Amino acid sequence: MFDAYGTLFDTQSVxxxxxxxFPGWGSVISHIWRMxxxxxxxxxxxxxxxxxxxxxxxxxxxxxxxxxxxxxxxQTLEGVAAAYLDLKHFEDAPVCLDALAPYRxxxxxxxxxxxxxxxxxxxxxxxxxxxxxSVDMNGAYKPSPRAYMLVGDVLKLPPERVAFVxxxxxxxxxxxxxxxxxxxxxxxxxxxxxxxxxxxxxDERRLFALMRGQLETFDYPPDxxxxxxxxxxxxxxxxxx
Amino acid sequence: MFDAYGTLFDTQSVxxxxxxxFPGWGSVISHIWRMxxxxxxxxxxxxxxxxxxxxxxxxxxxxxxxxxxxxxxxQTLEGVAAAYLDLKHFEDAPVCLDALAPYRxxxxxxxxxxxxxxxxxxxxxxxxxxxxxSVDMNGAYKPSPRAYMLVGDVLKLPPERVAFVxxxxxxxxxxxxxxxxxxxxxxxxxxxxxxxxxxxxxDERRLFALMRGQLETFDYPPDxxxxxxxxxxxxxxxxxx
Numbered sequence: 038m039f040d041a042y043g044t045l046f047d048t049q050s051v052x053x054x055x056x057x058x059f060p061g062w063g064s065v066i067s068h069i070w071r072m073x074x075x076x077x078x079x080x081x082x083x084x085x086x087x088x089x090x091x092x093x094x095x096x097x098x099x100x101x102x103x104x105x106x107x108x109x110x111x112q113t114l115e116g117v118a119a120a121y122l123d124l125k126h127f128e129d130a131p132v133c134l135d136a137l138a139p140y141r142x143x144x145x146x147x148x149x150x151x152x153x154x155x156x157x158x159x160x161x162x163x164x165x166x167x168x169x170x171s172v173d174m175n176g177a178y179k180p181s182p183r184a185y186m187l188v189g190d191v192l193k194l195p196p197e198r199v200a201f202v203x204x205x206x207x208x209x210x211x212x213x214x215x216x217x218x219x220x221x222x223x224x225x226x227x228x229x230x231x232x233x234x235x236x237x238x239x240d241e242r243r244l245f246a247l248m249r250g251q252l253e254t255f256d257y258p259p260d261x262x263x264x265x266x267x268x269x270x271x272x273x274x275x276x277x278x
Numbered sequence: 279m280f281d282a283y284g285t286l287f288d289t290q291s292v293x294x295x296x297x298x299x300f301p302g303w304g305s306v307i308s309h310i311w312r313m314x315x316x317x318x319x320x321x322x323x324x325x326x327x328x329x330x331x332x333x334x335x336x337x338x339x340x341x342x343x344x345x346x347x348x349x350x351x352x353q354t355l356e357g358v359a360a361a362y363l364d365l366k367h368f369e370d371a372p373v374c375l376d377a378l379a380p381y382r383x384x385x386x387x388x389x390x391x392x393x394x395x396x397x398x399x400x401x402x403x404x405x406x407x408x409x410x411x412s413v414d415m416n417g418a419y420k421p422s423p424r425a426y427m428l429v430g431d432v433l434k435l436p437p438e439r440v441a442f443v444x445x446x447x448x449x450x451x452x453x454x455x456x457x458x459x460x461x462x463x464x465x466x467x468x469x470x471x472x473x474x475x476x477x478x479x480x481d482e483r484r485l486f487a488l489m490r491g492q493l494e495t496f497d498y499p500p501d502x503x504x505x506x507x508x509x510x511x512x513x514x515x516x517x518x519x
Contacts, residue, residue, distance in 0.1 A: 065480055069485070069488055069489065072489060073489070076320075076448075077494075077496075079317075079320045079324060080421055080448050080451070080494070080496070081496070083320060083323060083324065083419075083420075083422045084423070084451070084455050084496075085422075085423060086455055086496070096495045096496065097495075099495045100492065100494060101488075103492070103493075103495070104488045104492045105488065178324075179324075180321055180324050180325045181324045181325070181326075182326060207317075207321050210321070210325070211321070211324070211325050239306055239481050239482045240479070240480050241480045244480075244482060244485050247310055247345045247346065248310065248313060248314070248317075251341065251344070251345045252344075253318075253321070254337045254338075254340045254341045254344070255321070255322070255327070255337065
Protein backbone atom coordinates (compact mmCIF):
# COMPACT_ATOMS: atom_id res chain seq x y z
CA MET A 38 0.00 0.00 0.00
CA PHE A 39 1.63 3.21 -1.19
CA ASP A 40 1.11 6.82 -0.27
CA ALA A 41 0.90 8.95 -3.44
CA TYR A 42 2.00 12.56 -2.81
CA GLY A 43 5.69 12.68 -1.94
CA THR A 44 6.09 8.89 -2.10
CA LEU A 45 5.18 7.79 -5.66
CA PHE A 46 4.72 11.32 -7.04
CA ASP A 47 6.90 14.39 -6.61
CA THR A 48 4.80 17.29 -5.31
CA GLN A 49 7.64 19.70 -6.07
CA SER A 50 7.15 18.98 -9.77
CA VAL A 51 4.43 21.68 -9.68
CA UNK A 52 7.19 24.29 -9.39
CA UNK A 53 7.61 24.70 -13.16
CA UNK A 54 3.92 25.47 -13.66
CA UNK A 55 3.91 27.89 -10.73
CA UNK A 56 7.05 29.63 -11.97
CA UNK A 57 5.44 30.19 -15.38
CA UNK A 58 2.39 31.81 -13.79
CA PHE A 59 4.37 33.79 -11.19
CA PRO A 60 7.94 34.34 -12.44
CA GLY A 61 10.46 34.37 -9.61
CA TRP A 62 8.02 32.85 -7.11
CA GLY A 63 7.94 29.19 -8.19
CA SER A 64 9.89 27.81 -5.26
CA VAL A 65 8.35 29.98 -2.53
CA ILE A 66 4.78 29.39 -3.68
CA SER A 67 5.10 25.65 -4.27
CA HIS A 68 6.66 25.00 -0.85
CA ILE A 69 4.20 27.11 1.16
CA TRP A 70 1.33 25.72 -0.91
CA ARG A 71 2.24 22.12 -0.09
CA MET A 72 2.60 22.88 3.64
CA UNK A 73 -0.76 24.67 3.74
CA UNK A 74 -2.39 21.94 1.65
CA UNK A 75 -1.54 19.36 4.32
CA UNK A 76 -2.50 21.76 7.10
CA UNK A 77 -5.89 22.37 5.46
CA UNK A 78 -6.49 18.63 5.16
CA UNK A 79 -5.88 18.31 8.92
CA UNK A 80 -7.89 21.39 9.91
CA UNK A 81 -10.92 20.53 7.77
CA UNK A 82 -11.01 17.04 9.30
CA UNK A 83 -10.62 18.42 12.84
CA UNK A 84 -13.38 21.00 12.30
CA UNK A 85 -15.73 18.29 10.98
CA UNK A 86 -15.83 20.32 7.75
CA UNK A 87 -14.37 17.83 5.31
CA UNK A 88 -13.96 18.96 1.70
CA UNK A 89 -12.37 16.88 -1.05
CA UNK A 90 -8.68 17.32 -1.89
CA UNK A 91 -9.30 19.27 -5.06
CA UNK A 92 -11.07 21.90 -2.97
CA UNK A 93 -8.30 21.78 -0.31
CA UNK A 94 -5.66 22.11 -3.03
CA UNK A 95 -7.30 25.25 -4.41
CA UNK A 96 -7.98 26.81 -1.01
CA UNK A 97 -4.37 26.32 0.08
CA UNK A 98 -3.06 27.84 -3.16
CA UNK A 99 -5.47 30.74 -2.71
CA UNK A 100 -4.13 31.24 0.83
CA UNK A 101 -0.53 31.17 -0.40
CA UNK A 102 -1.10 33.74 -3.13
CA UNK A 103 -3.08 36.05 -0.82
CA UNK A 104 -0.39 35.90 1.85
CA UNK A 105 2.20 36.91 -0.72
CA UNK A 106 -0.18 39.57 -2.07
CA UNK A 107 0.04 38.12 -5.54
CA UNK A 108 -3.11 38.95 -7.51
CA UNK A 109 -4.79 36.03 -9.22
CA UNK A 110 -8.12 35.46 -11.00
CA UNK A 111 -10.15 32.28 -10.61
CA GLN A 112 -9.06 30.87 -13.97
CA THR A 113 -5.35 31.28 -13.22
CA LEU A 114 -5.84 29.73 -9.77
CA GLU A 115 -7.51 26.64 -11.22
CA GLY A 116 -4.92 26.42 -13.98
CA VAL A 117 -2.06 26.42 -11.48
CA ALA A 118 -3.87 24.03 -9.10
CA ALA A 119 -4.23 21.63 -12.06
CA ALA A 120 -0.46 21.04 -11.81
CA TYR A 121 -1.44 18.56 -9.07
CA LEU A 122 -3.25 16.46 -11.69
CA ASP A 123 -0.05 15.86 -13.64
CA LEU A 124 2.75 15.33 -11.09
CA LYS A 125 5.91 13.55 -12.16
CA HIS A 126 6.39 10.16 -10.58
CA PHE A 127 9.69 9.52 -8.82
CA GLU A 128 12.09 7.49 -10.96
CA ASP A 129 12.10 4.57 -8.54
CA ALA A 130 8.30 4.13 -8.62
CA PRO A 131 7.71 2.01 -11.77
CA VAL A 132 10.53 -0.46 -11.12
CA CYS A 133 9.35 -0.98 -7.55
CA LEU A 134 5.71 -1.53 -8.48
CA ASP A 135 6.55 -3.88 -11.36
CA ALA A 136 8.94 -5.99 -9.30
CA LEU A 137 6.35 -6.42 -6.54
CA ALA A 138 3.89 -8.28 -8.77
CA PRO A 139 2.09 -10.63 -8.21
CA TYR A 140 1.50 -9.09 -4.78
CA ARG A 141 -1.42 -6.74 -4.79
CA UNK A 142 -0.16 -3.15 -5.17
CA UNK A 143 -2.34 -0.20 -4.26
CA UNK A 144 -2.46 3.50 -3.40
CA UNK A 145 -4.12 5.02 -0.32
CA UNK A 146 -4.08 8.77 -0.78
CA UNK A 147 -5.61 12.04 0.38
CA UNK A 148 -6.26 12.83 -3.29
CA UNK A 149 -9.82 12.70 -4.58
CA UNK A 150 -10.66 9.77 -6.85
CA UNK A 151 -10.59 12.03 -9.91
CA UNK A 152 -7.18 13.51 -8.95
CA UNK A 153 -5.71 10.04 -8.37
CA UNK A 154 -7.15 8.63 -11.58
CA UNK A 155 -5.54 11.51 -13.48
CA UNK A 156 -2.16 10.94 -11.79
CA UNK A 157 -2.18 7.20 -12.34
CA UNK A 158 -3.15 7.45 -15.98
CA UNK A 159 -0.88 10.31 -17.03
CA UNK A 160 2.10 8.69 -15.31
CA UNK A 161 1.17 5.25 -16.72
CA UNK A 162 1.54 3.79 -13.20
CA UNK A 163 -2.07 2.69 -13.52
CA UNK A 164 -0.83 -0.45 -15.27
CA UNK A 165 1.05 -1.52 -12.15
CA UNK A 166 -1.68 -0.85 -9.60
CA UNK A 167 -4.45 -3.20 -8.47
CA UNK A 168 -6.38 -0.66 -6.36
CA UNK A 169 -6.49 3.11 -6.03
CA UNK A 170 -8.15 4.13 -2.78
CA SER A 171 -9.09 7.72 -1.97
CA VAL A 172 -9.68 8.78 1.64
CA ASP A 173 -12.64 10.68 0.17
CA MET A 174 -14.74 7.52 0.61
CA ASN A 175 -14.70 8.02 4.40
CA GLY A 176 -14.49 11.83 4.48
CA ALA A 177 -11.41 12.09 6.73
CA TYR A 178 -7.77 12.79 5.88
CA LYS A 179 -4.68 10.95 7.08
CA PRO A 180 -3.58 10.43 9.81
CA SER A 181 -7.17 9.79 10.96
CA PRO A 182 -7.86 6.07 11.53
CA ARG A 183 -10.97 6.58 9.38
CA ALA A 184 -8.66 7.07 6.40
CA TYR A 185 -6.49 3.98 7.05
CA MET A 186 -9.58 1.88 7.77
CA LEU A 187 -10.44 1.90 4.06
CA VAL A 188 -7.50 -0.38 3.33
CA GLY A 189 -9.02 -3.26 5.26
CA ASP A 190 -12.40 -2.64 3.66
CA VAL A 191 -10.90 -3.00 0.17
CA LEU A 192 -8.15 -5.59 0.67
CA LYS A 193 -9.93 -7.73 3.29
CA LEU A 194 -6.71 -8.05 5.27
CA PRO A 195 -5.86 -7.25 8.91
CA PRO A 196 -3.58 -4.16 9.27
CA GLU A 197 -0.43 -6.07 10.18
CA ARG A 198 -0.63 -7.99 6.86
CA VAL A 199 -0.45 -4.70 4.96
CA ALA A 200 2.96 -3.17 4.12
CA PHE A 201 2.39 0.57 4.07
CA VAL A 202 4.96 2.73 2.26
CA UNK A 203 5.30 6.47 2.81
CA UNK A 204 7.88 9.27 2.87
CA UNK A 205 5.65 11.57 4.93
CA UNK A 206 6.37 11.71 8.67
CA UNK A 207 2.74 12.24 9.70
CA UNK A 208 1.64 9.36 7.45
CA UNK A 209 4.33 7.03 8.79
CA UNK A 210 3.31 7.53 12.42
CA UNK A 211 -0.39 7.51 11.56
CA UNK A 212 -0.09 4.23 9.65
CA UNK A 213 2.01 2.64 12.39
CA UNK A 214 -0.38 3.83 15.09
CA UNK A 215 -3.19 2.22 13.08
CA UNK A 216 -1.35 -1.10 13.01
CA UNK A 217 0.18 -1.47 9.53
CA UNK A 218 3.68 -2.78 8.89
CA UNK A 219 5.33 0.48 7.85
CA UNK A 220 8.19 1.14 5.44
CA UNK A 221 9.63 4.65 5.40
CA UNK A 222 11.20 6.06 2.25
CA UNK A 223 13.74 8.62 3.47
CA UNK A 224 13.52 10.97 0.51
CA UNK A 225 14.33 14.29 2.17
CA UNK A 226 17.86 15.49 2.07
CA UNK A 227 19.21 15.86 5.59
CA UNK A 228 22.45 16.03 7.47
CA UNK A 229 24.65 18.90 8.59
CA UNK A 230 25.74 19.76 5.05
CA UNK A 231 22.14 20.42 4.15
CA UNK A 232 20.64 22.04 7.20
CA UNK A 233 23.55 23.61 9.01
CA UNK A 234 25.92 26.37 8.08
CA UNK A 235 28.32 28.68 9.87
CA UNK A 236 25.61 31.26 10.13
CA UNK A 237 22.25 29.48 10.05
CA UNK A 238 20.47 30.68 6.95
CA UNK A 239 17.03 29.47 6.09
CA ASP A 240 15.10 29.61 2.88
CA GLU A 241 11.86 27.89 1.91
CA ARG A 242 13.60 24.74 0.65
CA ARG A 243 15.50 24.18 3.88
CA LEU A 244 12.51 24.97 6.05
CA PHE A 245 10.31 22.64 4.03
CA ALA A 246 12.84 19.82 4.39
CA LEU A 247 13.03 20.51 8.13
CA MET A 248 9.26 20.72 8.64
CA ARG A 249 8.32 17.80 6.40
CA GLY A 250 9.91 14.47 5.47
CA GLN A 251 11.77 14.02 8.75
CA LEU A 252 10.72 11.28 11.14
CA GLU A 253 8.17 12.54 13.68
CA THR A 254 8.88 12.13 17.41
CA PHE A 255 5.61 10.37 18.23
CA ASP A 256 5.98 6.83 19.58
CA TYR A 257 5.15 5.11 16.26
CA PRO A 258 8.37 4.65 14.32
CA PRO A 259 8.45 2.76 11.00
CA ASP A 260 9.36 -0.93 10.93
CA UNK A 261 11.80 -0.44 8.05
CA UNK A 262 13.53 2.48 6.37
CA UNK A 263 14.78 2.54 2.78
CA UNK A 264 16.46 5.28 0.75
CA UNK A 265 14.67 4.36 -2.46
CA UNK A 266 11.51 2.50 -3.47
CA UNK A 267 13.81 0.27 -5.55
CA UNK A 268 14.95 -1.43 -2.32
CA UNK A 269 11.43 -2.53 -1.40
CA UNK A 270 10.92 -5.65 -3.53
CA UNK A 271 14.05 -7.24 -2.03
CA UNK A 272 13.15 -6.10 1.50
CA UNK A 273 9.69 -7.50 0.95
CA UNK A 274 11.02 -10.94 0.07
CA UNK A 275 13.49 -11.02 2.96
CA UNK A 276 11.59 -9.42 5.82
CA UNK A 277 8.07 -8.23 5.38
CA UNK A 278 6.28 -11.15 3.84
CA MET B 279 -13.10 34.29 25.65
CA PHE B 280 -9.43 34.68 24.74
CA ASP B 281 -6.98 32.39 23.05
CA ALA B 282 -3.69 32.35 24.99
CA TYR B 283 -0.71 31.50 22.75
CA GLY B 284 -0.17 34.25 20.20
CA THR B 285 -3.18 36.28 21.38
CA LEU B 286 -2.55 37.18 25.06
CA PHE B 287 0.98 35.72 25.23
CA ASP B 288 3.85 36.09 22.78
CA THR B 289 5.14 32.64 21.79
CA GLN B 290 8.21 34.24 20.21
CA SER B 291 9.32 35.37 23.66
CA VAL B 292 10.89 31.90 24.03
CA UNK B 293 13.57 33.01 21.57
CA UNK B 294 15.88 34.44 24.27
CA UNK B 295 15.91 31.17 26.22
CA UNK B 296 16.48 29.15 23.06
CA UNK B 297 19.29 31.45 21.94
CA UNK B 298 21.06 31.00 25.28
CA UNK B 299 20.91 27.21 24.97
CA PHE B 300 21.77 27.16 21.24
CA PRO B 301 23.67 30.32 20.32
CA GLY B 302 22.91 31.49 16.78
CA TRP B 303 19.83 29.27 16.47
CA GLY B 304 17.28 31.14 18.60
CA SER B 305 15.13 32.37 15.75
CA VAL B 306 15.26 29.24 13.58
CA ILE B 307 14.48 26.88 16.46
CA SER B 308 11.71 28.96 18.03
CA HIS B 309 9.86 29.41 14.72
CA ILE B 310 10.07 25.77 13.61
CA TRP B 311 9.22 24.64 17.15
CA ARG B 312 6.01 26.68 17.24
CA MET B 313 4.92 25.41 13.82
CA UNK B 314 5.58 21.79 14.80
CA UNK B 315 3.94 22.29 18.20
CA UNK B 316 0.67 23.23 16.48
CA UNK B 317 1.09 20.47 13.92
CA UNK B 318 1.60 17.90 16.68
CA UNK B 319 -1.53 19.11 18.47
CA UNK B 320 -3.50 18.51 15.26
CA UNK B 321 -1.86 15.17 14.42
CA UNK B 322 -2.25 13.70 17.91
CA UNK B 323 -5.96 14.61 17.89
CA UNK B 324 -6.44 13.17 14.38
CA UNK B 325 -4.67 9.92 15.30
CA UNK B 326 -6.83 9.55 18.43
CA UNK B 327 -3.58 9.68 20.41
CA UNK B 328 -4.12 12.79 22.49
CA UNK B 329 -1.31 13.86 24.82
CA UNK B 330 -1.33 17.02 26.93
CA UNK B 331 0.32 20.19 25.64
CA UNK B 332 3.38 19.88 27.84
CA UNK B 333 4.13 16.57 26.16
CA UNK B 334 3.37 18.06 22.71
CA UNK B 335 5.63 21.04 23.48
CA UNK B 336 8.54 18.77 24.37
CA UNK B 337 8.01 16.40 21.43
CA UNK B 338 7.91 19.28 18.95
CA UNK B 339 11.09 20.81 20.41
CA UNK B 340 12.73 17.39 20.25
CA UNK B 341 11.72 17.12 16.58
CA UNK B 342 13.11 20.58 15.84
CA UNK B 343 16.48 19.90 17.45
CA UNK B 344 16.82 16.48 15.80
CA UNK B 345 16.01 17.90 12.38
CA UNK B 346 18.72 20.51 12.85
CA UNK B 347 21.06 17.81 14.20
CA UNK B 348 21.60 19.77 17.38
CA UNK B 349 22.52 17.42 20.21
CA UNK B 350 20.52 17.85 23.41
CA UNK B 351 20.14 15.89 26.64
CA UNK B 352 16.80 15.41 28.39
CA GLN B 353 17.51 18.05 31.04
CA THR B 354 18.36 20.75 28.47
CA LEU B 355 15.27 19.85 26.46
CA GLU B 356 13.00 20.25 29.47
CA GLY B 357 14.78 23.45 30.49
CA VAL B 358 14.22 25.02 27.08
CA ALA B 359 10.63 23.74 26.87
CA ALA B 360 9.97 25.45 30.20
CA ALA B 361 10.24 28.78 28.36
CA TYR B 362 6.59 28.12 27.46
CA LEU B 363 5.70 28.39 31.16
CA ASP B 364 6.89 31.98 31.36
CA LEU B 365 5.86 33.70 28.11
CA LYS B 366 5.64 37.47 28.01
CA HIS B 367 2.14 38.80 27.63
CA PHE B 368 1.51 41.26 24.81
CA GLU B 369 1.41 44.86 26.03
CA ASP B 370 -2.21 45.32 25.05
CA ALA B 371 -3.43 42.35 27.12
CA PRO B 372 -3.81 43.82 30.67
CA VAL B 373 -5.53 47.03 29.58
CA CYS B 374 -8.00 45.09 27.45
CA LEU B 375 -8.86 42.57 30.17
CA ASP B 376 -9.22 45.25 32.86
CA ALA B 377 -11.43 47.47 30.73
CA LEU B 378 -13.76 44.56 29.93
CA ALA B 379 -14.81 44.05 33.56
CA PRO B 380 -17.49 43.39 34.77
CA TYR B 381 -18.01 41.06 31.78
CA ARG B 382 -16.72 37.61 32.45
CA UNK B 383 -13.24 37.24 30.95
CA UNK B 384 -11.71 33.84 30.29
CA UNK B 385 -9.08 31.85 28.42
CA UNK B 386 -9.69 28.79 26.26
CA UNK B 387 -6.33 27.36 25.36
CA UNK B 388 -4.50 24.28 24.10
CA UNK B 389 -2.20 24.61 27.09
CA UNK B 390 -2.50 22.10 29.92
CA UNK B 391 -4.04 23.43 33.14
CA UNK B 392 -0.62 23.53 34.81
CA UNK B 393 0.95 25.44 31.88
CA UNK B 394 -1.90 27.97 31.84
CA UNK B 395 -1.84 28.45 35.61
CA UNK B 396 1.89 29.19 35.38
CA UNK B 397 1.37 31.70 32.55
CA UNK B 398 -1.50 33.48 34.24
CA UNK B 399 0.28 33.77 37.56
CA UNK B 400 3.73 34.80 36.36
CA UNK B 401 2.21 37.43 34.04
CA UNK B 402 -0.20 38.58 36.76
CA UNK B 403 -3.05 38.34 34.25
CA UNK B 404 -4.67 35.89 36.65
CA UNK B 405 -6.18 38.88 38.50
CA UNK B 406 -8.13 39.86 35.41
CA UNK B 407 -9.48 36.44 34.47
CA UNK B 408 -12.66 34.77 35.70
CA UNK B 409 -12.02 31.36 34.12
CA UNK B 410 -9.05 29.52 32.65
CA UNK B 411 -10.18 26.60 30.52
CA SER B 412 -7.79 24.00 29.13
CA VAL B 413 -8.82 21.84 26.15
CA ASP B 414 -7.19 19.04 28.14
CA MET B 415 -10.53 18.47 29.90
CA ASN B 416 -11.98 17.04 26.66
CA GLY B 417 -8.77 15.56 25.21
CA ALA B 418 -8.94 17.27 21.81
CA TYR B 419 -7.08 20.30 20.47
CA LYS B 420 -8.48 23.29 18.60
CA PRO B 421 -10.02 23.53 16.04
CA SER B 422 -11.94 20.41 17.09
CA PRO B 423 -15.51 21.23 18.20
CA ARG B 424 -14.75 19.12 21.29
CA ALA B 425 -12.35 21.85 22.40
CA TYR B 426 -14.76 24.78 21.84
CA MET B 427 -17.59 22.85 23.47
CA LEU B 428 -15.96 23.36 26.88
CA VAL B 429 -16.81 27.06 26.78
CA GLY B 430 -20.53 26.38 26.95
CA ASP B 431 -20.03 23.81 29.67
CA VAL B 432 -18.26 26.38 31.86
CA LEU B 433 -20.05 29.64 30.99
CA LYS B 434 -23.54 28.19 30.46
CA LEU B 435 -24.01 30.37 27.38
CA PRO B 436 -24.94 29.52 23.78
CA PRO B 437 -21.98 29.98 21.35
CA GLU B 438 -23.29 33.15 19.69
CA ARG B 439 -23.32 34.91 23.10
CA VAL B 440 -19.59 34.28 23.43
CA ALA B 441 -17.10 36.77 21.94
CA PHE B 442 -14.06 34.70 21.00
CA VAL B 443 -10.76 36.53 20.47
CA UNK B 444 -7.80 35.02 18.63
CA UNK B 445 -4.88 35.95 16.38
CA UNK B 446 -4.49 32.41 15.05
CA UNK B 447 -6.04 31.71 11.65
CA UNK B 448 -6.95 28.09 12.43
CA UNK B 449 -8.52 29.15 15.73
CA UNK B 450 -10.50 31.96 14.11
CA UNK B 451 -12.10 29.69 11.52
CA UNK B 452 -12.56 26.87 14.03
CA UNK B 453 -14.31 29.17 16.53
CA UNK B 454 -16.50 30.70 13.81
CA UNK B 455 -17.38 27.28 12.41
CA UNK B 456 -18.41 26.29 15.95
CA UNK B 457 -20.73 29.29 16.21
CA UNK B 458 -18.97 31.90 18.38
CA UNK B 459 -18.93 35.61 17.61
CA UNK B 460 -15.30 35.94 16.55
CA UNK B 461 -12.88 38.85 16.86
CA UNK B 462 -9.59 38.57 15.02
CA UNK B 463 -6.49 40.33 16.32
CA UNK B 464 -4.35 40.93 13.23
CA UNK B 465 -0.96 40.74 14.94
CA UNK B 466 1.21 39.41 12.11
CA UNK B 467 3.10 41.88 10.03
CA UNK B 468 2.01 41.66 6.43
CA UNK B 469 1.97 43.65 3.25
CA UNK B 470 4.37 43.88 0.32
CA UNK B 471 7.07 45.62 2.34
CA UNK B 472 7.22 42.61 4.62
CA UNK B 473 6.74 39.66 2.35
CA UNK B 474 7.86 40.84 -1.05
CA UNK B 475 11.19 41.98 -2.36
CA UNK B 476 12.84 42.36 -5.77
CA UNK B 477 14.21 38.89 -5.50
CA UNK B 478 11.93 36.91 -3.20
CA UNK B 479 14.05 35.95 -0.22
CA UNK B 480 12.64 33.88 2.57
CA ASP B 481 13.89 33.27 6.04
CA GLU B 482 12.17 31.60 8.98
CA ARG B 483 10.53 34.83 10.21
CA ARG B 484 8.92 35.60 6.86
CA LEU B 485 7.84 32.02 6.32
CA PHE B 486 6.36 31.85 9.78
CA ALA B 487 4.40 35.05 9.21
CA LEU B 488 3.20 33.67 5.88
CA MET B 489 2.23 30.26 7.24
CA ARG B 490 0.65 31.47 10.49
CA GLY B 491 -1.31 34.55 11.55
CA GLN B 492 -2.87 35.20 8.15
CA LEU B 493 -6.58 34.71 7.67
CA GLU B 494 -7.39 31.18 6.45
CA THR B 495 -9.40 30.72 3.24
CA PHE B 496 -12.03 28.45 4.77
CA ASP B 497 -15.58 29.84 4.67
CA TYR B 498 -15.59 30.99 8.32
CA PRO B 499 -14.26 34.54 8.47
CA PRO B 500 -14.20 36.52 11.73
CA ASP B 501 -17.06 38.90 12.57
CA UNK B 502 -14.66 41.70 13.53
CA UNK B 503 -10.97 42.46 13.04
CA UNK B 504 -8.86 44.67 15.30
CA UNK B 505 -5.16 45.56 15.19
CA UNK B 506 -4.77 45.54 18.96
CA UNK B 507 -6.57 44.03 21.94
CA UNK B 508 -6.89 47.62 23.24
CA UNK B 509 -9.65 48.21 20.64
CA UNK B 510 -11.84 45.44 21.98
CA UNK B 511 -13.53 47.07 25.01
CA UNK B 512 -14.87 49.86 22.79
CA UNK B 513 -15.86 47.44 20.01
CA UNK B 514 -17.56 45.32 22.62
CA UNK B 515 -19.71 48.22 23.84
CA UNK B 516 -20.62 49.35 20.33
CA UNK B 517 -21.14 46.13 18.42
CA UNK B 518 -20.75 42.81 20.09
CA UNK B 519 -22.89 43.07 23.18
